[in-house]
Amino acid sequence: MAFDDLYQEIILDHAKHPRNKENLDFISDDEVHENPTCGDSVKLAVDFSQDGKLERVRFDGDGCAISTSSASMMTEIVEGKSKEEVLKMIKSFILIMRNESESSLDDFGDLIALEGVIKYPLRVKCATLPWHALEDLLA
Amino acid sequence: MVAEWIFANGKSVGEIREDFPILQTKLTLVDHDDPIDLVYLDTAATAQKPLKVIQAEARYYREQNANIHRALHTLGETATALYEGSRDKVQAFINAEHRHEIIFTRNTTESINLVASSFGRSFGPEDEILLTEMEHHSNLVPWQLLSEQTGCKLKFIPISPGGELELEKLDELLTNKTALVGVVHISNIFGTVNDIEQIISKAHSMDIPVLIDGAQSSPHMAIDVQQLDCDFFAFSSHKLYGPMGIGILYGKEKLLEKMPPYMGGGDMIRSVKLTGSTWNDLPWKFEAGTPNVGGVAGFGAAIDYIKELSFDSICEYENMLTEYARKSLSGIKNIKIYGPSGHRAGVFSFTHNDLHPHDMAQFLDRYGIAVRAGHHCAQPAMRKLKVSSMARASLAFYNTRSEIDFLVEKIIAAGEYFNNGI
Incomplete structure (x- = not known):
């Protein structure tokens, strides 16, 4: 059933208990990424290690189960990776979610749970919102 | 039950x-x-649309399609009569005094943009527009654009946590600088039925015109623009069981007469020279270009349907x-x-x-x-x-x-x- 594909257990778990979600009130509202069609928002804080890798990514915001779980899983998978690696991942993730890529989410760990979203074009933006935010922050 | x-x-x-x-x-x-x-x-x-609306629009394209206001052939006359006949139906529907006070647009949004661009063109930095905090973006953004262009200021009647207008603040918000009041009749989020009668009467006591966004009210209650005495009333066919792509602007004759055209083009002119043009009469002054005649025909059928109910x-x-x-x-x-x-x-x-x-x-x-x-x-x-x-x-x-x-x-x-x- 597509609906259960959309809301797999791992998505509900990350939505209910998001990892690396913290109050980031110190970041100005101008830095918030919003989905203009629904009002969902996300902001990110990235700590870099001395060798320039992403040591820790934290997020804050208000979103549905899809965007919250996507943000939560994203903060986990990018940890310890270089900026270049992460930018490549972001591009690839966004294309896969838009169904514009031959690749799958096989290399994206738990994020493979988001593959069910591809069938719901209106929800793809929910899944990609935090990734667009990270791309803008790193670019 | x-x-x-x-x-x-x-x-x-x-x-x-x-x-x-x-x-x-x-x-x-x-x-x-x-x-x-x-x-x-x-x-x-x-x-959603009743079958009669769908049939009226389909019938137009199957049997009545021609351009209006110019063709001398029979089909052109049929199409023109259908289009203008729907205008009569709208006039009766909202009890406007004159048929030429009914202007067809694309939607409520365009109706409000028409007023902002045309009526608001003479506004300046000393003028204020009073809106409310519960406006749909369609009755907010056109005024923000006007404010950028003319320097006029926007003020807002606040809303309470319960989603109602704090009308006790109305007296201090209405000033001798207020050039227009724009207010939503029924809120599309809260379902609040605003006391527009009170707003209109207070504004009119200071000679301030009032625009009503009737997109949510017109499908659910009888509207009598003469009794309300509003100066502008904007609404949409598609929320009233009619086709998409048809909006209506009602405006009082004396205001519409003074307003400059909103868009230029065919049908809205009387005479065109390379150096300048003169404008057609109301309502056509505001209806540039070929309109959505099939949609207007469908909207006429929607009004008939509502009247029957x-x-x-x-x-x-x-x-x-x-x-x-x-x-x-x-x-x-x-x-x-x-x-x-x-x-x-x-x-x-x-x-x-x-x-x-x-x-x-x-x-x-x-x-x-x-x-x-x-x-x-x-x-x-x-x-x-x-x-x-x-x-x-x-x-x-x-x-x-x-x-x-x-x-x-x-x-x-x-x-x-x-x-x-x-």
Whole structure:
């Protein structure tokens, strides 16, 4: 059933208990990424290690189960990776979610749970919102 | 009870539903084997269309299509008569004094933009426009654009946490600088029926014109623009069971006469020279280019349909259904309903403690229930209430109590799914 594909257990778990979600009130509202069609928002804080890798990514915001779980899983998978690696991942993730890529989410760990979203074009933006935010922050 | 309810045209709710082909069709969901019934609770976004409307628009293209106001052939005369005949129907529908006070646009948004661009063209930095904090973006952004162009200032009547206008502040907000008041008649988020009579009377005591956004009110109550005495009234066909792409601007003759054209082109001119032109009479001065004649014909049929049902009968049924929905929804655990607790329209925005409105809407969609989720094109009001998103169920006379019962059942199920699914 597509609906259960959309809301797999791992998505509900990350939505209910998001990892690396913290109050980031110190970041100005101008830095918030919003989905203009629904009002969902996300902001990110990235700590870099001395060798320039992403040591820790934290997020804050208000979103549905899809965007919250996507943000939560994203903060986990990018940890310890270089900026270049992460930018490549972001591009690839966004294309896969838009169904514009031959690749799958096989290399994206738990994020493979988001593959069910591809069938719901209106929800793809929910899944990609935090990734667009990270791309803008790193670019 | 509902089954026994009979509308003024002698039809039951079940028979009324048969007038709407889409309510008879089955919905095919993604990866869902069996098509299911549609439970349409998103009329505030757009209303479904009765067969007569669909037939009128189709008939126009099959039998009556020609350009209007220029062709001398029979078909051209038929099309022109159809288009202008619908204008007469709109005039009667809102009881305007003159037929040339009815201008066809594309939608409510364009009607308001017309007033902002044309009536607002003479505004300057000393002028103020008074709006409210519950406006739809369509009655906010055109004025922001005008403010950027002319320097005029925007002021707002605040809203209370209960989604009502704080009209006790009206006296201090209306000043001798106020050039126009723009206010929504019925809120598309809260279902609040604003006391526009009081606003109009106070504004008029200071000679300030008032524009009413009637997109949500015109489908659910009889509008009499002469009795209201508003200066502009904007609404849309598609929320009134008519086709999309047709909006209406009512304006008082004396204001429309003085206003410069909004768009230039064919049909809006009297005489064109390379060095300049003179303008056509009202209403055509504001109707540049070939209009959506088929849509206007369809809208005429929608007005006929509503008249047959009668607003007395529509209001009585919808009020009953609204009260039933309010009671049923407010009984659900973990649900917060926004808007007034007393008299209100059948628009219910709500949030659930345990799940996001998108996930709620997605869950309901699984059962064929169509509700809206998001910011409802009213972000400032949402921000004021510190909510980024709400789900919204909105009603029409084709909805039933059993649909509301089904909605309640599935809202409860959604809460359980998202809690137990872990």
